[in-house]
Amino acid sequence: MFQDVSIVQQIGVAGLALATAVWAVGLVRVMRRDRFGAESAEGWRQTQALRALPAQQGPPRAETVELTADERDAFAGLVRQFGDGRS
Template sequence: MPEQVSTLQVIGVAVLTLAGVVWAVAVTRIMRRARVEAALSAFPHQRFGPPPQEYVELSAAEQDAFAGLVRRLGHR
């Protein structure tokens, strides 16, 4: 340590450096959190659970046609 620099000056520089590092880390964490929250708010709100199930009653002819289609696709 040079003779013209007092102990209080060295401690002051160390404290200011530490405060600057703490400030930089805090600002970085706050900015990341804000960026993630902004990205998540861009998506539409999700519903809870699956959509309601739809059911359509098929006629006898439609059931036969569907069964024939399944048989044809099953042979491939």
């Protein structure tokens, strides 16, 4: 083979080439299986979709906090302060 390349490097390149070929063949097989089995797999995908997530009954409930009069006044002051620079 090449005079300036060690046998270990040659084996490494051959191994990478082999791994790439195996990966490409596997990818083609998976893609073909998905394409040809799309009709039958569609029903399976619908039954398997999000099985691990809990069922949600509706939007999450809103959380409220009751503010004291002082807190409401402080919040109103902040709103006025930040609102002045927006015009």
